[in-house]
């Protein structure tokens with residue numbers, strides 16, 4: 236017997252697809268959605284995912300076949316970043332709405348293809364910007380929109396990835412611009428989207444620098460992968476995947492199918508993304524942003540400050556570090572030019588990304604859910620954050636400032 240639930244299917248059954256979308260989203264939104272299908276080009280990982288998730292699912296390595304059998308209303312796209320665009324366009328053309336993992340795409344041309352397909356088909360793309368749903372992010376947006384520091388004039392935003400999280404991008408496909416667009420796209424898409432949403436204007440121009448200073452050819456030695464590496468005992472990045480039954484089952488045996496190993500050497504000499512990045516961005520409302528992203532630090536978290544005509548808002552978000560720091564909550568410091576000081580504590584929520592993941596799921600799948608803070612993000616928001624990263628990468632490569640908005644129309 237049919238139900239009124241929204242039928243959702245997943246393409247890309249890696250860690251994110253199986254965990255956040257396959258396991259968690261249907262648990263959070265049990266009355267709203269029903270998982271009906273899975274697809275992945277790796278048959279062994281697909282089989283692990285099917286066994287993990289159970290249920291009566293249409294499962295196929297052939298996406299067309301899975302879509303035909305599962306008949307989803309919504310396709311959740313959780314594949315490698317550079318494959319998103321083809322899959323999104325295919326789904327829209329089949330009359331299926333899409334929720335895409337970030338980044339929506341990795342090139343300007345692919346962003347344009349998605350926007351065009353959305354207009355042509357009348358179907359809808361949402362981009363899963365879970366960081367918008369973290370309680371602290373929302374509070375910042377409310378304080379800025381409420382004029383608490385006057386008119387926003389500039390922003391410092393510095394994101395720190397430690398040697399646990401940061402290194403992981405250098406073990407896999409993320410390490411190549413052709414697959415991830417560089418971390419200016421893959422990772423900074425979150426940060427550029429937050430900026431666009433907080434500042435509430437389009438980003439206009441970026442000037443950026445990027446360098447690879449720690450990983451890749453900088454390594455003192457290298458091997459093929461951690462599991463077989465003769466330097467395992469001396470390498471600061473040795474990663475024993477066998478310690479995680481979850482990762483081992485998803486990635487070890489399936490690697491035999493396509494050669495995608497989860498613990499490739501972070502010192503591979505052909506790595507072509509940056510681990511040290513900075514950018515200045517100008518917005519349509521003349522806000523100036525100073526941004527940086529570093530991927531090998533002793534701390535994980537971010538430092539954010541907005542300056543305005545009447546004050547300043549500061550947040551130092553601590554996620555992982557070797558010293559004592561607040562956990563489970565953030566403190567926002569609101570400073571007035573009249574020397575007033577207000578400390579606002581925001582608790583993290585339950586679930587992934589400081590509580591952002593379950594709130595994102597509810598927002599996407601509970602049709603009655605209101606969206607007073609404008610947290611839902613569509614394809615244009617997805618495109619603008621990608622285009623900022625594409626423009627930053629281009630600027631780092633050429634040494635020239637790059638205009639962002641023209642990329643919505645052409646690559647010229």
Ligand SMILES: NC(=O)c1ccc[n+]([C@@H]2O[C@H](COP(=O)([O-])OP(=O)(O)OC[C@H]3O[C@@H](n4cnc5c(N)ncnc54)[C@H](O)[C@@H]3O)[C@@H](O)[C@H]2O)c1
Pocket residue numbers: 246247248249250251252274275276277280312313314315316318336337338363365421588
């Ligand atoms: N929002 C977040 O915080 C967050 C966190 C992690 C990952 N992500 C995103 O989720 C996506 C998946 O990340 P992951 O860490 O699970 O990656 P992963 O490499 O572990 O999994 C990707 C899966 O996609 C499959 N695949 C690749 N190309 C395909 C194609 N053309 N058709 C079908 N399947 C294909 C691979 O076989 C693999 O199983 C990425 O886009 C990533 O940026 C988002």
